[in-house]
Amino acid sequence: MKNSLKNKLIIILCLLLVISLGTVCGASYWSASNLLANSLDKEAELSASNLSIRIDGFFQEKIEIVRAIGGLMSADQNVEHDLKIIQEAQKKNPEFETFFFSHDLSGKKVINFKGEVTDISDRPHIKEASKGEGKVVVSEPVISKRTGNNIVTLVVPLMKDNRQYGYIGSTIPINEIQKKVSEEKFGELGYAFLVSKTGTFIYHPNSEFILKESILDMGILELQTAFEDIKQGNHGIAQYKYENTERFASYAPTNLNWGIYITAPVAELHAPVDQLLVRLTVISLIVLALGVVLIYFLAVRMVKPIERLNHAVNVVAKGNLKETVTVDGKDEIAVLSRDFNQTVSHLKNLIEDVSLSSDQVQRFSQEVSEGIKQATENINQIGLSIAQISEGAEAQAASSQEVALSMTDMAAGIVKIAETSAHVSEAAQIATEQAEQGTAVVEQAVLQMGSIGEGTSKATVAIEQLNNRSKEIEGILDTISQLTSQINLLALNASIEAARAGEHGRGFAVVAGEVKKLANQSEESASKIAMLIGEIQQDTHHAVEVMTEGNQNAQQGIQLVEEVREIFGNILESSRNVAAHILEVSAASEQMSAGSQQVSASVDEMHTIAKHASLDAQTVAKATEEQLQAIQEIGQSVEHLNTVAEELQQGIRRFTV
The missing domain is CATH 1.10.287.950 (Methyl-accepting chemotaxis protein)
Incomplete structure (x- = not known):
């Protein structure tokens, strides 16, 4: 009978069991997903922040070296004396590619460590340094014509009586920075990449992108939004699609307004939760099967006395008083x-x-x-x-x-x-x-x-x-x-x-x-x-x-x-x-x-x-x-x-x- 008490009892108990198991599994999956997401967010943000700190530390160290060398220069702007200073610095600091200085802010009389006077006033970082604001200027990464290395130029102001009268500069290969970024991993398939303040890739696992492509030209709105956030000095989390793969990314700015990105496939990061979902599903199905069997026998046990009593009542109603009901239990x-x-x-x-x-x-x-x-x-x-x-x-x-x-x-x-x-x-x-x-x-x-x-x-x-x-x-x-x-x-x-x-x-x-x-x-x-x-x-x-x-x-x-x-x-x-x-x-x-x-x-x-x-x-x-x-x-x-x-x-x- 479709409308029998036994069938209704079985259906209700099974529905309650399914709802309970579904609620437990859903809550467990939701809780695990949130915990994993929070953990991934914090871990990724920490990794990006640490990498940013290391890059900032690298540049700060180099800037202090250049500033210390500038402090040795003569106050009376003696060219020969200052030339010897940068030549000596060139020998003692091989990690620097070249040194140069200028006793004015025109940018037209820049002297390199060889004593050559050149006009580089048209370069953006020289224009910035020539404003006389007394701040350190770091150029955009470029490819060195002399060595072929990827380099940046540091320009440190020369001060006298709290006024900038010139600057000392140095070109630094950024291979070490690129190495630091390349060594940063996140999961099995995750990696890090670095972009300049204009969006140009300073490092990317795909070498064809380095100093040739811009993150703004990739057509990925989420990465562009993250880049704008970096320019504001903020760090955060983004999720985007790249090469038909959903990816997770954490980003952080450096003191140079460069952007650090650490990214990994979402599927890999969520693999533990997906495995947990599979396990929960299997366990739930096993528990559901056992529960259905137990509910069936329980329903039969509960309804059987009622069926016997109903049968006996019908028999007695027809006039047969020989019918009796077997009594089990005390309920x-x-x-x-x-x-x-x-x-x-x-x-x-x-x-x-x-x-x-x-x-x-x-x-x-x-x-x-x-x-x-x-x-x-x-x-x-x-x-x-x-x-x-x-x-x-x-x-x-x-x-x-x-x-x-x-x-x-x-x-x-x-x-x-x-x-x-x-x-x-x-x-x-x-x-x-x-x-x-x-x-x-x-x-x-x-x-x-x-x-x-x-x-x-x-x-x-x-x-x-x-x-x-x-x-x-x-x-x-x-x-x-x-x-x-x-x-x-x-x-x-x-x-x-x-x-x-x-x-x-x-x-x-x-x-x-x-x-x-x-x-x-x-x-x-x-x-x-x-x-x-x-x-x-x-x-x-x-x-x-x-x-x-x-x-x-x-x-x-x-x-x-x-x-x-x-x-x-x-x-x-x-x-x-x-x-x-x-x-x-x-x-x-x-x-x-x-x-x-x-x-x-x-x-x-x-x-x-x-x-x-x-x-x-x-x-x-x-x-x-x-x-x-x-x-x-x-x-x-x-x-x-x-x-x-x-x-x-x-x-x-x-x-x-």
């Missing part, structure tokens, strides 16, 4: 089964008692019929005697003796009829009492079935209370959402105040940012809990529907017991009819007794007054007619009693005991 169903067996047992005993009483009524009615036949024969004999009395006084005297004998027999028959009527009346009274007891037992069964319906209603109320608690939890979640919104606002205000505080508020800004992230995570968790609460409310509504259906089944059981009570009502009514007719038989017996007394008086009068024999014969004839009428009434009552007893037997035959 409510076991108690109901035990009460059902007891009810059927009482009903069976009652039917047996009523059947026995009905048999006695039939037997007593047969005895009464035989007495009536005998009385009829006696009356016929009296009629013959009266005819003989009419012929003569002598014949009357002779016949009076026979009449006396006949009256004796008739009196004995009347006494027998009275005794039989008393027995029949007593049996009918017993049958009535037994029928009343059966009705009381059925009433008790109706009350018990009603208790079952009340229990089901209480369970429905309990589930509704659970639904109300879920709504209270929703209210609490709304409060949490409001609190997280307030925390976000406070974190934003804290970030603004930290920005106003400048360098001293930087640490506080980081804390405010973390608080904002935690608030966002709390808000997302509250939203997901709200979704779960909604699903639980749907499940509780479904459970209420199932409990309602169970209550309807209990009502059907009450209707079946009501049918049994109606049958007993018919039996009780039939028993009362039998008792009423027995009273009629008793009344007829009294009339027969009165008639026999009249006949006896007539016989005595016949013996004492022979003269009035004719008159006495007429009196006896009338009395005989009255007796005949009384006997006919008794016969009719006995026939009616037989009919009632037969109807009672037909009602009892509906039951098999």
Whole structure:
């Protein structure tokens, strides 16, 4: 049966198991994904920041060396002295490719370590250094015409009286920087690349990109956005698609506004989470299979007693009182089964008692019929005697003796009829009492079935209370959402105040940012809990529907017991009819007794007054007619009693005991 309680129970429990497993797996996968994402973000940002620090340290070291060399130059701008200084520096610092200096800011009299004077005023880094702002200038990477190396030019100001009067410069190969970047790995397939402040690739695993291609020309919007963020001095995370592969990237700026990118395929980084998802799926399927088997056997075990009880109720409703229910356990169903067996047992005993009483009524009615036949024969004999009395006084005297004998027999028959009527009346009274007891037992069964319906209603109320608690939890979640919104606002205000505080508020800004992230995570968790609460409310509504259906089944059981009570009502009514007719038989017996007394008086009068024999014969004839009428009434009552007893037997035959 598709709508059976067992199938519904299995479906509901399986759905709850699937939802539970799906929720656990989803929460585990979501939690692991978030943990991995946070870990990857922090690890990648840390790697990019460390690489940026190493690059900045490299340049800072070189700048300090050049600044120290500039500090050795003469204050009176002696060209020969300063030339010897840079020539000596050239020998002692082989990591530098060349040194040069200028005692003015025009850029047209730049002297290299060979003493050659050149005009390089058109170069962007010389133009920047010639502004006289007293700052260090680093050029864009270029390919050295002399050595073919990738180099940058450092230009350090020469100061006198806090004024810049010239500069000292040096070209540095960036092979070491490119090596540092190439050695940076992230995962198995991850790598790092470096771009200049104009977007030109300083290093990339694809050598064809180096100093030839720009990140702005790749057509990848996410990388372009990250580059603009780097120019603002920010670091962050980006995800983009390159060569049909989704990639993850962390970026960070250097002090030169160069951009460090560390990238790796998303599939590789998420491989542990994907493996976890596979494991969770396999484990969930195994648990689901075991759970379905366990739920099936549990449902069969729970529903089987109900099916047995339902079958027994249907069998008893059809009249078979031999059916019993096997009782296992001590739960409510076991108690109901035990009460059902007891009810059927009482009903069976009652039917047996009523059947026995009905048999006695039939037997007593047969005895009464035989007495009536005998009385009829006696009356016929009296009629013959009266005819003989009419012929003569002598014949009357002779016949009076026979009449006396006949009256004796008739009196004995009347006494027998009275005794039989008393027995029949007593049996009918017993049958009535037994029928009343059966009705009381059925009433008790109706009350018990009603208790079952009340229990089901209480369970429905309990589930509704659970639904109300879920709504209270929703209210609490709304409060949490409001609190997280307030925390976000406070974190934003804290970030603004930290920005106003400048360098001293930087640490506080980081804390405010973390608080904002935690608030966002709390808000997302509250939203997901709200979704779960909604699903639980749907499940509780479904459970209420199932409990309602169970209550309807209990009502059907009450209707079946009501049918049994109606049958007993018919039996009780039939028993009362039998008792009423027995009273009629008793009344007829009294009339027969009165008639026999009249006949006896007539016989005595016949013996004492022979003269009035004719008159006495007429009196006896009338009395005989009255007796005949009384006997006919008794016969009719006995026939009616037989009919009632037969109807009672037909009602009892509906039951098999």
